[in-house]
Amino acid sequence: MSENKKTVLELANITKSFGSVVANANVYLSLYKGEILSILGENGSGKTTLMNIISGIYYPDSGKIYINGEEVVISSPKDAFKYKIGMIHQHFKLVDVFSATENIVLGLNEGAVIDAKKAEKRVREISTAYGFEIDPKKKVYQMSVSEKQTVEIIKVLYRGADILILDEPTAVLTPQETKKLFRILRKMRDDGKSIIIITHKLHEVMELSDRVSVLCKGKYVGTVNTSETNENLLTEMMVGKKVHLDIKRAVPVNPVPRLTVKNLNCVNREGVKVLSDVSFTANSGEILGIAGIAGSGQRELLEAIAGLQRVSSGEILYNDPQAHKTENLRDKTPVQIRNLGVRLSFVPEDRLGMGLVGNMDIVDNMMLRSYGKGRSMFLQRKQPKNLAVDVVRNLDVVTPNINTPVRRLSGGNVQKVLVGREISSAPTVLMAAYPVRGLDINSSYTIYDLLNAQKENGVAVIFVGEDLDVLVELCDRILVIGSGHVTGVVDGRNTTKEEIGLLMTKGASHKTEGETLQ
Template sequence: MKPILSLRGIVKEFPGVLANDHIDLDVYPGEVHALLGENGAGKSTLMNILYGLYGADAGHIFLEGREVIIDSPRQAIRLGIGMVHQHFMLIPALTVAENIILGMAGGIHLNLREAARKIRVAGDQYGLKVNPEARVATLSVGQQQRVEILKALYRGARILILDEPTAVLTPQETQELFIILKRLTAEGVTVIFISHKLNEVMAISRRVSVLRRGRLVKTVFTEVTSPEELARLMVGREVNLHLDKQSSRPGMPVLEVEDLHVQKEQNLPAVRGISFTVRAGEIFGLAGVDGNGQSELIKAITGLLPVSKGRIKVCGQEATNLPPRKLLDLGLAHIPEDRQRQGLVLDMNLKENLILEYFYQPPFTRHHFLQAKPMQELANRLIKAYDIRTPNSEVPAVNLSGGNQQKVILARVLYRQPKLLIAVHPTRGLDVGATEYIHRNLIAERDKGCAVLLVSTELDEILNLSDRIGIIYEGVLMDIVDTTNADITNIGLLMAGRKQKAEEAV
C-alpha cells in the first residue's frame, strides 16, 4: 500500500524555537495514525502546516504521490484535508447547518433545507447524528465536536486531523468518539489523531509517530509497543506511570463546607446541600462527570459565585462570600479549570503573569508603581525552579505550550506557600511528562501539610492522587470514600447517580 500523505523534510522555526526540525512522515489510507508527543513537541505546528495555517520554512508535502502546495485552509479543504481543532471553531448563535456551510460557495443562493438534508445523510453514514436545526449553543461538548467532524466531512475531507480531540470530553463521550473513528476509517477516511494520552493512543491507533522537541523520534505499530515505551520516546527518559506516594498524615480541618447551596444562571440549583471537610496534609478528590456542579462549587469556595445558603470556613475563619483577594490572604490558592481564560492573561508576558496574585504587594509595587528588578528576579527564579521552557520572561503567555502555561500557574500559586490548594482539572490537555510533574508537586504540597482539594473528571487521576474521594452527581455529594478501600464499580455507579444500586453492590 502506498501512502496517501507524505511529508518530507518539514522545517518550521519561530523566534527562538525550532518547532519542526526536518520531519519525514508517511500516513496510509484508512488508518488512524497517532501523533504523540509532549506539549511543545511540534505536533500541532506540523498539522497546522498541513492544513495551511502556517507556511513551512522548508520541506515538501505529497498527496497520493503528487507534490502539493498548501498555502491556506481553503486550499487544504480543496485537497480533501480537514482539521478539528482542540478549541472548536463554531459560532454558538448559529445552527448546526449554518455553521457547517459557513464560508462555502453559494452566496445568497444557499439552500439551508438541502444542506440540512445532506447533513442528516452524512450523519447517518458516519454515525454522527446531530440535529441540523439545533443552535450550537444548546449542544453538549461532545455534540459540538460531532458538528466539527461533520463540517470537515461535508466539505469532502478524506484526511481528517483531530487535534487533542478528547481533551474536553467525558469518558463516555471519548468512547463514543472512538466508535465514530472506527466507522470513519471503515468508510475510507484517514485520521491523524494528535494526542498525549497513552491509553487512548493504544486503544484507537494503528501506528504511532512520536515527536520530541521538534524532531520525529520513531514511528511504531501500536500492537508491538507499550505505554512505557511510548512514554520513554516522548520524554527521552523513563517515566513512572504508576505514582508512588506515602500514606497521608491528616491534621486539622483547613476547608470546611457545610450545607452549601449555589445557584447558576436563571436561578437554577447547581450545588445542593453539599458538606465536606479537607484537612491539612491530605488530598481530597472530587470525582464526577463534568457539568454536575463541580465548577459552581469551586467558584463559590473561591469567591467567584455567591453562596445562597450554607457556610464555608478556611483555616477556622468565616469565608462565606468573601472576595477572592481576602481568600488569598487566608492562605487559599487556586489552579482554575481553564488555564487560558481564568488562569492567565495571554497577551501579558511571563514575568507579568507570574505576579498576578501579588503585584500589589512589596517588593513588586512601590508607591503604586511596579518594580522591574524584583519582578525579573522572581521570574528568573520560578522559570528555573519549575522548568518552564521559554526563551525568556518577556515571551507572551499565549506563545507557551499548554504544559508550560500550567507550570506558570503552578509556580505562581505555590510561591505563596498556601495552606489550601484547590486544583481543578490540573492536568487537562497535558502530556505524560507534564502530568507526572504536576502530580509530583501536588503530592509534595500535601506532604508539606497543605490541604489539597482536587477536582478531576479523570477517575484514574482521582484514584492515584487522593486520600479520600467525594463523588458528586447533579450538585449532590453522593458519598465520601477512603481511597484505600475504594470500589471502582461503586464509584462509577455513584457518578451515574445510582446510589441505591451502589449500596447494594458493596
C-alpha cells in the first residue's frame, strides 16, 4: 500500500558528528503524506539529533534532504517553516506570562500590530478542526503540562505546518491525556498531515504509528510496517547485535544484604510520581546494575538513598556489617547518614555540577566530603593534599599539578578525581550514576576496574548505566526500572540485551494498566 503514497520528506546519507562522537551515521529516512511514523531507539541513538537536523537547528555534516522530491537546504528553523516543517520539543519553549494566543503568534512577521481578535479566531478554528480543548486567553503559567503541549502543537499548525515532529510527547502526559493526544494525531493524519513521533515506548509505537524506523547507536537499522511487526522484533532491532567488551567479572564472594529498599515512593518537585513501590536489595561483594530509559527514576532513586531526595513512603534499610544492626536511612540528611557511621559513597551523574566544584583545585575537591570532621573551625588541608597526590598517582590523572582547578581537566580525568575521592573513604556502599558517560575507552576501563576492585573488597556497588552491553558484562545482577517501577531483576550472567530492553520499555504499559484500573 505504501507504493502509491506520496513521499513528502526524504533523508539520504545524513551524517552529523559532535567532536569525535558520531550522532548520526549515514541515516536514511522517508515520510509519506498522511502517515504517522515512529522513530524508535535507545538513549543516545541519535533520534533527537536527526529531528533537529530536519527542523533546522543542526546542519548535517553530509547527506541530502528532499521535500516533495526536491533537494532542499534547511539551515535554520526559519527554513524549516518555509518547507512547512514544525517541531514540538520535549521541553516547551513558551513565555509564561503570555496567553496561549500571544505565544502562538509570537515571532510571526505579520507587521508591528498583532490583530488579537483575528489570531484568536484562527486559534479557535484550528482547535475545533482537530478537537483541541484550549482557552486562547489563558496564560501559560496557569496551564497544565498537557495544555502547554497543546499550545505548542497549535503554534506549529498556525504556521501551516504539514510535517509535524513530536519529541517524546507522551513523556509528560497522564495515560488519559496520552489517549486524547493520540486521537488528535490520528485526526491530523486523516487530514493529510505527516507526523513523526519520537518515542521509546513500544506499546505506543504499536498503538499509534503506521510505520516504524529504528536507530541504534547513531546508525539506521531499518523501517518496518507496524502491522507486520511486534514488540519483540522491534526490541531486537533497537538494542542491536551483542558487542563483546571483555570486562572481567569475578564471582561474588559471600554476598550478604547490605542495603534493602522497600516499597519506596517518591514525588518530584512538579508533583509527578517518579518512583512507585520500588523494592530491591544490594548485596555486599556484588555489582548491582540499574538499567532503564533515561529519566525513569534512576536519579531520584540514588538521591533518595543518599538523602538528597524527599521520599513519600517506604524504607531504606542499611545493614551495618560491623555493628550488626540495621539503620533506616529514610528522611536523613547526608550529614546524618554520615554521622550514623554509614559509609555511603555516591558518584552523581552531574560531575562538575554536583560531585565536584569546578573552580576549586583537586585538593579542595578532595575534602568536599570530609572537611567538616573535627570540632576545629579551621580546615585541615594536610590529609586532602596527601589524598590528592595519591589519587593523581594511582589513577593516572593527567593534570599539571594538584592545585589545578578541576574544570580545566578533561572529562575522564574529572571522573577519576571524583571516583578516587568517593572510594578513598573506604565505602561499604558505592553508588555510581553513568560513571563512564562521555569517557574514552581507556578511562572507561579504568572505572570498570575500580568498581570491580571495590566489589572484591566486599563493597555493595550500585551501577546505573545506559549501555546495555556494559551492564550485561559488568554486573552480577541487573535491576530494570521503567517509569519509576521495578520491571524486573535479572541475573547478569544469564540475561540478554533483548530481555533487558523489553523490560525497560515495559514500565510505561504497566503504569497505563495500573491507572486505568483505578
